[in-house]
Amino acid sequence: MTLHFTKTTTPTAFLPRQVAEKIPFSSKKMPQILDYFSVKPNSMEAKTIKQTIKECEEPGIKGEEKYCATSLESMVDFCYTRLGKSIQAISTEVKKETPLQTYTIEGVKKMANDAAVVCHKQNYAYTVFYCHKTQTTKAYSVSMVGVDGTKAEAVAVCHTDTSGWNPKHLAFQVLKVKPGTVPICHFLPEDHIVWVHN
Template sequence: MSFLTNILKFVVVLSVQLVGLAASKSDVSSSTAQVYWKSLFPHTPLPGVLANQLIYPSDLSGDYFRAILKDMVTKFRTIEVDEKFKYDSPKVESDSANKLDYDNVHKDVFFFETKLHEGANMDAMELTIGENNVAFLPRSIADTIPFSSQNFSQILTYFSVSPESPVASVIKETIELCEIPALKGELKRCSTSFEDFLDYAISLLGKHVQIFTPSLETKSSHPNLTVGHVTQLVGKSVVMCHKLNYAYAVYLCHSLKRTHLYEVYLIGKDGSRGTSLAACHQDTSSWSAKHLAFHVLKVQPGTVPICHFLKKGTIVWVPSP
C-alpha cells in the first residue's frame, strides 16, 4: 500500500472520528476554546497566534483534513532538510544528528550572547523555514488518541500508517522527543490539546503572563540579516513551547532557569523586517559534551552562555512585569 494511500486512509478515519465526536462533545468548537481562555485570562484577548490554531465547527469536515493532508505530505517530503535545523532543544547531540553535513551548517545556528547588539550581521537561515500550520485539537478529542511509545503500534493502526512509511518515522521521532527525560533544572511536557497547553504554562508561571512569538517574515530563502534594536524580556523563568512535526498541534514546552530571552528586531537586505526571539542559556553544564552547539562554537559545556534563535511557530510565555 502506497504512502499516499496510507495518509488518505488516515485522513478519512480521523475525519470520521472527529466529526462524530464533534456532535457529542460541546467543547470541540473554537467558541468554547475561547471561553476556556477567557476563564483563565478574563482581561486579555486571545492572541492571534493561538486563535489561528483553533478548529472551528465548520472546519470539522473533509476540506479541513485535506488541508492537513497537504501539509503533512509536504513536511514529510522535506524532513531531511528540516532535520538540519532541529536545534531548539538543548538535547540535540551531534551523534544523534549524524546525518548532518557539518561543512554546510551555517555559522549562526548557535552564537554567543555578545553578538546580540545593534549592527551585528546574522546568518540565521533557520528563520526562513516555514512553520507547521496544523491546528490544536480540543482536549476531549486529543485525550482519546494514544500518544506514547508503548502504544506506537496502536497509533500506527489508528492512523492507518505503515510501519515502514516516512509518516511512521516522524510519529516515532516526535513521541520519543517528548519522552526524553528533562535536564537538571528543566521542567518539560508535550501538550497535545489547547487546554493542556494553557494549563501547563499556568502551572509553571501563574496567570500574570505575556505571550511572545517570532514575527519575522523573510522574503528570500537565505536573507542577509542585520540586528536592529535588542530588548531583553525580563523574567526569572520563561516557558518556551516548540511546535513539533505531527498530524495535529503538539507543543513541547519546557522551562529552563538561567535562560535570558531577547526580542531581536532584524532587518534584511532583501526587505525582510520583523522580530525574532533569541534564547541564551546561561548554564550548559548539564548538556551532553556531544551537543551540536559545542561542535559549532568550539567550546566546552558550562563555560560560556550559548544562544540560538527560536523558529517560527515557537510560543514563549514570560511572567508579566
C-alpha cells in the same frame, strides 16, 4: 548576521483537548497510534511519530521541567502552573517570507524577568509542542532589518547553564565549545513560542 527564519513545512492544527486526550500518546501504544492515523509501521511518517514520542518521554536535564502539549489548553495550563496567570506568548515574526539574507540588529530588549517557558513545535500527525522551563534561560526580543528592507521581530533564547546537556549536542559542534563553558544563544523559528510574565 546572515539568517533564514523558517516555518514548519508540514502545517498541522491543534486538536481540542477532549479529542487529544482520547488519542494515545505513548511509546507503549505505538501500534494503536499508527493504526489511528493509518500510518504504515515502517514508513517515514511512523519513524517521525516514534521519534517525537521518544523525545517527549525522555527525562529532562537537571533543573528542567518539560512537557509535551498535545492541545492548546494543555500548553496554556502548563505555562500557567509554571509562570502564573499573567502571561503572554511571543514568537518570531518576519514581515515576509525571505530566503537566507543578512540582517542588521536595530535593538535588543530583555523579555520580562528570567522566568520563561519555551515551546518548540514538533513533527507529528497533529500539533504537538515540546515545552520546557529552566531557571537558566533568558529570552530577548530582537528587532532586525534585512538588506532588502524586510523587518523581523525575532525571539532569541540564551541558555546560561549547559553543563547538563549532551556533549554531542549540535550547538557544541557548531560553536566548538564544551558543555557548561559558555552561554548558548539561538533564534527561534517562526512557529515556536516563548511564554513570559506579562
